[in-house]
Amino acid sequence: MSSNVSNKCAFKHDLFVQFARVGKALSNGNRLELLEFLAQSERGVDELARISGLTVANTSQHLQQLRQAGLVLSRKEGLKVYYRLSGDDIITLLGTLRGVAERHVADVERLVNTYLTVKDSLEPIPRDELLERVKHDLVTVLDVRPPEEFAAGHVPGAVNVPLDELEQYLQKLDPELEAVAYCRGPHCVLAFDAVARLREKGLKARRMQDGFPEWKQAGLPVESGE
Amino acid sequence: MSSNVSNKCAFKHDLFVQFARVGKALSNGNRLELLEFLAQSERGVDELARISGLTVANTSQHLQQLRQAGLVLSRKEGLKVYYRLSGDDIITLLGTLRGVAERHVADVERLVNTYLTVKDSLEPIPRDELLERVKHDLVTVLDVRPPEEFAAGHVPGAVNVPLDELEQYLQKLDPELEAVAYCRGPHCVLAFDAVARLREKGLKARRMQDGFPEWKQAGLPVESGE
DNA sequence: CTACTATTCAATAAACTTATTGAATAGTTG
DNA sequence: CAACTATTCAATAAGTTTATTGAATAGTAG
Numbered sequence: 001m002s003s004n005v006s007n008k009c010a011f012k013h014d015l016f017v018q019f020a021r022v023g024k025a026l027s028n029g030n031r032l033e034l035l036e037f038l039a040q041s042e043r044g045v046d047e048l049a050r051i052s053g054l055t056v057a058n059t060s061q062h063l064q065q066l067r068q069a070g071l072v073l074s075r076k077e078g079l080k081v082y083y084r085l086s087g088d089d090i091i092t093l094l095g096t097l098r099g100v101a102e103r104h105v106a107d108v109e110r111l112v113n114t115y116l117t118v119k120d121s122l123e124p125i126p127r128d129e130l131l132e133r134v135k136h137d138l139v140t141v142l143d144v145r146p147p148e149e150f151a152a153g154h155v156p157g158a159v160n161v162p163l164d165e166l167e168q169y170l171q172k173l174d175p176e177l178e179a180v181a182y183c184r185g186p187h188c189v190l191a192f193d194a195v196a197r198l199r200e201k202g203l204k205a206r207r208m209q210d211g212f213p214e215w216k217q218a219g220l221p222v223e224s225g226e
Numbered sequence: 227m228s229s230n231v232s233n234k235c236a237f238k239h240d241l242f243v244q245f246a247r248v249g250k251a252l253s254n255g256n257r258l259e260l261l262e263f264l265a266q267s268e269r270g271v272d273e274l275a276r277i278s279g280l281t282v283a284n285t286s287q288h289l290q291q292l293r294q295a296g297l298v299l300s301r302k303e304g305l306k307v308y309y310r311l312s313g314d315d316i317i318t319l320l321g322t323l324r325g326v327a328e329r330h331v332a333d334v335e336r337l338v339n340t341y342l343t344v345k346d347s348l349e350p351i352p353r354d355e356l357l358e359r360v361k362h363d364l365v366t367v368l369d370v371r372p373p374e375e376f377a378a379g380h381v382p383g384a385v386n387v388p389l390d391e392l393e394q395y396l397q398k399l400d401p402e403l404e405a406v407a408y409c410r411g412p413h414c415v416l417a418f419d420a421v422a423r424l425r426e427k428g429l430k431a432r433r434m435q436d437g438f439p440e441w442k443q444a445g446l447p448v449e450s451g452e
Numbered sequence: 453c454t455a456c457t458a459t460t461c462a463a464t465a466a467a468c469t470t471a472t473t474g475a476a477t478a479g480t481t482g
Numbered sequence: 483c484a485a486c487t488a489t490t491c492a493a494t495a496a497g498t499t500t501a502t503t504g505a506a507t508a509g510t511a512g
Contacts, residue, residue: 001354009279011337011340011341011415012259012413013255014257014337014338015334015413015504016256016258016259016262017255018327018331018337019256019323019324019334020253020254020255020258021327021333022253022323022326022327022331023249023253024253024331024469025249025252026249026253027246027249027250027252027253027469028246028249028254028469029239029243029244029246030240030470031246032245032246032249033238033239033242037436045489045490046489047490053470055472055473056472056488056490057471057472057474057489057490057491058470058471058472060471060488060489061491062493063469064490064491069331070327070329070330071326071330076355076478076479078477078479078480078488079480079488080488081489085332086329087326087329087330089329089330090326091320092236093323093326096315096322097245097249097305097319097511099246099249099315100248100296100297100316101244101245101296103296104248104296105244105248105296106245106294106296107247108244108245111237111240111241114237115511122273122415129271138384178455182457187241189237189238197362211422225402226306253499254499254500256500266490271460272458272459280495280501281454281501282459282460283461283501284500285459286458286459286460286461287460287501288500290460291499302508302509304458304460304509304510305457305508305509305510306457306461306509307458307460316482337455362496363462371474408478445479
């Protein structure tokens with residue numbers, strides 16, 4: 001009985017140690033950023049290194065750790081290795097961790113206030129509401145992510161307008177319609193900048209709630225391709 | 227413009243570093259266990275040390291880290307310091323992390339199969355279904371947690387039956403009713419043991435989905451007290 | 453005010469993590 | 483088959499984390 005009890009305690013401890021492997025994978029800012037990039041689309045190592053600003057070797061090391069923790073999977077195509085998230089539940093995990101940090105870590109609140117809320121203190125439009133507006137052609141939806149992320153999947157009817165092309169694109173906008181912009185996630189400056197620019201031009205503009213990965217994971221319709 | 231771009235990159239990196247603070251807090255098995263204890267009820271340091279098997283100093287250190295990461299809050303009452311979770315979203319975070327580990331970490335699957343699934347491979351009864359059965363007096367609900375956790379909150383109508391009292395309690399059970407047992411979470415051996423014992427006696431018995439914290443956080447009715 | 457209790461702090465050693473650098477490996481091309 | 487490309491591995495130094503131990507702090511009781 002006594003050895004039975006200690007076996008159970010050891011089992012439970014072992015289980016927590018295993019759960020902690022996922023926590024370890026999420027304990028580094030670089031790995032979190034890599035996960036956010038992979039939430040948009042499958043990517044190769046060299047591309048991930050480039051967009052994250054890490055060396056290829058360092059990127060590869062972090063990806064090994066993410067794979068060991070079960071958060072990503074890989075496939076090889078010729079010389080290139082492509083990484084992807086192991087499931088949509090990783091997006092939920094990232095969103096939950098981000099939400100907890102937003103609510104309970106003062107430094108996060110401070111950073112968000114300093115860089116984001118000053119640009120747009122309005123609440124973003126909820127996904128379901130946006131979907132209704134899209135169905136009734138009541139909005140223009142702008143996806144300000146890089147083209148390859150847009151191609152991998154986007155909100156139906158969205159137009160891919162990287163920020164440096166926004167000026168030119170303005171001429172094609174229906175000024176009667178409200179514009180809604182989205183990016184990779186709820187803290188992507190690009191969506192905030194886009195909204196700020198649109199408002200400067202006198203247009204009604206808002207951000208979408210969260211980013212594209214959350215839209216997709218909520219089971220909402222998705223388009224692919226250019 | 228260029229300094230603007232690098233400011234934005236620095237901001238985003240800083241944000242991920244802050245998010246990683248939550249990941250760091252979850253990167254140690256002992257801290258995860260402490261969080262599961264706190265999910266049941268507010269506790270003092272000495273009690274947490276006792277039930278987790280850590281020294282008081284070590285427990286205190288881990289609690290400081292959890293507090294710095296925003297996951298717990300504390301209050302002082304005389305000599306004693308009581309810790310509690312900073313919000314129900316921490317329960318969501320723990321559940322999401324656990325779910326990801328269950329699905330994507332082979333060692334977790336192996337541990338669960340070795341210690342739990344062999345005891346009860348039936349699916350646990352979902353919370354909503356249990357609530358309906360409770361309302362219609364169709365089940366007996368057994369809470370196998372320690373009395374102080376039961377007192378802090380439990381499923382309405384549940385009876386607190388620590389495992390070593392189950393034998394005696396059997397005589398009071400209505401053998402016509404199905405028994406449903408629950409504990410601190412989905413991997414608590416006690417709920418599995420209770421179900422195994424009840425079935426040995428010829429009773430219909432199942433586990434409840436997850437544990438009490440998840441029930442409460444789903445907004446389902448809760449009773450307090452003995 | 454002293455003695456006690458509960459908790460936290462600080463120093464320490466050992467183990468772990470991180471980024472770097474160069475080597476090794478696997479796949480492709482000519 | 484040699485040269486090249488893309489990626490991973492291994493060794494390393496520096497920094498961080500963990501548990502321990504004893505000191506320090508805060509609150510209480512007599």
